[in-house]
Amino acid sequence: MDIVYFDLETQRTANDVGGWDKKHEMGMSVGVTYSSADDKYEIFPESRVQDLIGRLQRADLVVGYNILRFDYEVLMAYTVLDLPDQLRTLDLLIDIEKSVGHRLKLEDVAQGTLGVGKVAEGLDAIRWWREGKVMQIAEYCCFDVKVTKLVHEYGAAHKELFFSDRFGRKQRMEINWSS
Numbered sequence: 001m002d003i004v005y006f007d008l009e010t011q012r013t014a015n016d017v018g019g020w021d022k023k024h025e026m027g028m029s030v031g032v033t034y035s036s037a038d039d040k041y042e043i044f045p046e047s048r049v050q051d052l053i054g055r056l057q058r059a060d061l062v063v064g065y066n067i068l069r070f071d072y073e074v075l076m077a078y079t080v081l082d083l084p085d086q087l088r089t090l091d092l093l094i095d096i097e098k099s100v101g102h103r104l105k106l107e108d109v110a111q112g113t114l115g116v117g118k119v120a121e122g123l124d125a126i127r128w129w130r131e132g133k134v135m136q137i138a139e140y141c142c143f144d145v146k147v148t149k150l151v152h153e154y155g156a157a158h159k160e161l162f163f164s165d166r167f168g169r170k171q172r173m174e175i176n177w178s179s
Helices: 020-025 046-058 067-078 092-100 106-114 122-130 134-158
Strands: 003-010 028-035 040-045 061-064 089-091 160-164 170-174
Touching (some): 003 122, 028 067, 028 122, 028 134, 046 067, 061 067, 061 134, 067 089, 089 092, 092 106, 092 134, 106 134, 134 160
Parallel strands (some): 061 089
Antiparallel strands (some): 028 040, 160 170
């Protein structure tokens, strides 16, 4: 089974395009996949967005964090495909939200479960885009894909994840992902 972990970064913020309902106008700066079948990362600049979409279509399962409500919305500006309906997808955020009753940042789950955090924020990637630092965006995006993969693998193996609540207490959540 080819599980493809996926994340992308954008060229513009929600404020730049006039609100969160206009994600399709944000533009992809860099997209990254990791294929479990190929055991490799692949980096896609905007000029290769069609290759990225094709790679996602060939996956047996696409796994990401908030990809249904964000990444796919950005990508659909580049295709006529309805990606949420066309791609078999596991959006970790949706299952986590169902388990705990509210949305959690990937950072909070990764820190609570694995003891690792993110190396930057999405706004950093947009600033790097404006500064022409595409390799920095690619490195950051690769790290987010790796963290997403590790969180998914841990949850699939142990049927649980952890996070710190707003009072700093470690909390456990049950997860039902198959590996």
